[in-house]
Amino acid sequence: MTQWLILLPIAVFLAILIVMTIVTERNPKKTHFAGEYFLGDRSLQGFVLAMTLVATYGSVSSFVSGPGIAWQLGLGWVVFAAPQIIAGFLILGVAGKKMAIVSRAAGAITVVDLIRARFGDSKLATFLADGLAILTLIFFTTMMVGQFIGGATIFSKAAELDYTTGLLLFGLVTVLYTAFGGFRAVAVTDTVCAILMLIGMGALAWVILDAGGGLDRIMAEVAAVAPKGPESAGSLLTPTAGGALGIPLLLSAWILVGFGTLGLPQSAVRCMSYKRSSDLHLAMIVSTVVCGALMIGMTTLGVLARGVLTVPLSEIGPTTDSVIPYLIAHYMNPVTAGICLIGPIAATMSTVSSLLLAASSAIVKDLLLRRAPQLGNDEKRLAAFTRGLTGALGLLALILAVKPLDVVAWINMFAFGGLELAILLPLIGGLFWRRATAAGALVSVVGGMAVYLTVSIMKIPVGGFHAIVPGMIAAIVLFVAVSMVTKPSPKKSLDLFFPRS
Numbered sequence: 001m002t003q004w005l006i007l008l009p010i011a012v013f014l015a016i017l018i019v020m021t022i023v024t025e026r027n028p029k030k031t032h033f034a035g036e037y038f039l040g041d042r043s044l045q046g047f048v049l050a051m052t053l054v055a056t057y058g059s060v061s062s063f064v065s066g067p068g069i070a071w072q073l074g075l076g077w078v079v080f081a082a083p084q085i086i087a088g089f090l091i092l093g094v095a096g097k098k099m100a101i102v103s104r105a106a107g108a109i110t111v112v113d114l115i116r117a118r119f120g121d122s123k124l125a126t127f128l129a130d131g132l133a134i135l136t137l138i139f140f141t142t143m144m145v146g147q148f149i150g151g152a153t154i155f156s157k158a159a160e161l162d163y164t165t166g167l168l169l170f171g172l173v174t175v176l177y178t179a180f181g182g183f184r185a186v187a188v189t190d191t192v193c194a195i196l197m198l199i200g201m202g203a204l205a206w207v208i209l210d211a212g213g214g215l216d217r218i219m220a221e222v223a224a225v226a227p228k229g230p231e232s233a234g235s236l237l238t239p240t241a242g243g244a245l246g247i248p249l250l251l252s253a254w255i256l257v258g259f260g261t262l263g264l265p266q267s268a269v270r271c272m273s274y275k276r277s278s279d280l281h282l283a284m285i286v287s288t289v290v291c292g293a294l295m296i297g298m299t300t301l302g303v304l305a306r307g308v309l310t311v312p313l314s315e316i317g318p319t320t321d322s323v324i325p326y327l328i329a330h331y332m333n334p335v336t337a338g339i340c341l342i343g344p345i346a347a348t349m350s351t352v353s354s355l356l357l358a359a360s361s362a363i364v365k366d367l368l369l370r371r372a373p374q375l376g377n378d379e380k381r382l383a384a385f386t387r388g389l390t391g392a393l394g395l396l397a398l399i400l401a402v403k404p405l406d407v408v409a410w411i412n413m414f415a416f417g418g419l420e421l422a423i424l425l426p427l428i429g430g431l432f433w434r435r436a437t438a439a440g441a442l443v444s445v446v447g448g449m450a451v452y453l454t455v456s457i458m459k460i461p462v463g464g465f466h467a468i469v470p471g472m473i474a475a476i477v478l479f480v481a482v483s484m485v486t487k488p489s490p491k492k493s494l495d496l497f498f499p500r501s
Helices: 002-025 033-042 046-057 065-073 075-106 111-119 123-159 163-212 215-225 247-256 259-263 265-272 277-305 320-331 334-371 373-377 379-402 406-432 438-458 468-485 491-497
Strands: none
Touching (some): 002 123, 002 163, 002 334, 033 163, 046 075, 046 163, 065 320, 075 259, 075 265, 075 277, 075 406, 075 491, 111 265, 111 334, 111 491, 123 163, 123 334, 163 277, 163 320, 163 334, 247 406, 265 406, 277 320, 406 438, 406 468
C-alpha cells in the first residue's frame, strides 16, 4: 500500500504529460515539419522559453549528485555551484538576439546548421559541420544514458521499486512524448517539469527543516559534525571545504558551469526559438531567478541534510548519490515522497527530451537532409522517419541504461566539457568575430579536445584547475592564431552575419 501511495502522484504526473503532448500536437499553427518539429516554428513565448531553458539545463544531477556532494563537502560545493545562476541570463543575453536574427535569415534550424551557414560551403567548413554533428550526437546519447541511470536510481531507491521497472516507467513516457510531439511538446512539458522541480525542492526543504528542528538547530548540528584537524576532508562551513576544494577548482567552475554553458547546443538552440524580443527579455529575468533558486537551493539543501543525516555514509549507501533517496525514503510519508520524487524525475525527463531531440536533429537536419535535400519534399514521409528515429535513439539510450557499459559511463563524464569545447568557439566566435574562419574553428576543436582528454585521462596536474581550463585556453589560442593566418570566410556568409549599415 505504501509503495502505491508513492507511485500515485508520479503516475498522475506522467499521465498529464501524455495528455499535454496530445493537445500540443494538435496545434493548428504548424507549418514546415522540420521547423516545427525541431524548433517549434520559432514561436515560444517568454515564460515558456525561460522554463524550457532551465529544465534543459537542470538535470538529475541537480537533485541527486549536487546535493549529495554538498552533504559531504558542505558550503564549499554551494560556492562551486554558484556560477550556474548566470547560465540562463548568459545564454539568452549574449547569444539570444543575434542567433535569432541570423538563424531566420539563413533558414538555420539547429546550432550546427547555423555554424555551417557562418563558415560557408567549402570542403573544410563542411567537414567541420559534419564533425560537430557527429560529436554532438555521441555526447548527447551518452548524456541521455547518464540521465536515465540517475533518474532510475533515485526512483528505485526512494520508491523501493525494481531499477529496470522504474527506468521503463518514466523512460518510455519521455521517449514517446518527445518522438511524438517534437520541440513544441518538449517546451510545454519542460515548463511543467520546471515548476514541479521547484515544488519538489520546496517539499524537500520542508521535510529537512521539520526533521532537523529548524534552521538554527540544523546549522548547529552541521557545525558540530564538521570534520576538524589538518588531515580532515575539510570543514563544512568554509568556502573551500577546508581545502578539499581549492581556489583554482572553484574558479574553474566559472568556465565549466558558467561561461562555458554558451557552448551547450541543447540550451543554445533555445535562442532560435522565441517569437519576439520582449519574450527574450522576459525569459532572461525568469530563467535567472528560477535557475538560481534550483541550483543554489538544491545544493544548500544538501548541506542542511548533513544536520539531519549525521550517520556515516556507509550507512546511507555506497556513494553520496544515495543521500537524497535515503532522505526521501526514511523521512517522508508516502504521498510527500511521491510528490518530492516528481522533482528529480521531471529534471531527468526534461533534460533527456531536449538531448534526444537535439540528437535526432543532428542526424536528420545536419547530416541526412544536407546530403539528400529532396527527402524533405515529402512532409509525411519525413515526419514518420524523424519520429521513428527519435524513438529509436531514445530506446537505445534506455537499453544502455539497463546495464550500462563502463565505456559509456566514462564518456559521459567528459560529455559536458566536451560539448563546450566542440561548440563554444565555432558558435560564439563565429557570431561575434568577423575574422573567424573554418580552419580556426576546426583546429580549435581538435586541439582543445585533445588537451582536455589528455589532462583528464592522464591525470596531469594543472595547478588545481579543472581540465576544462587548459582545454579552453588551448582552444582559444588555436582559434585566434589559425583564423588570423587563413583565408577569411566567404563574403556571402560574412554579409549575412555582419551586415554593413
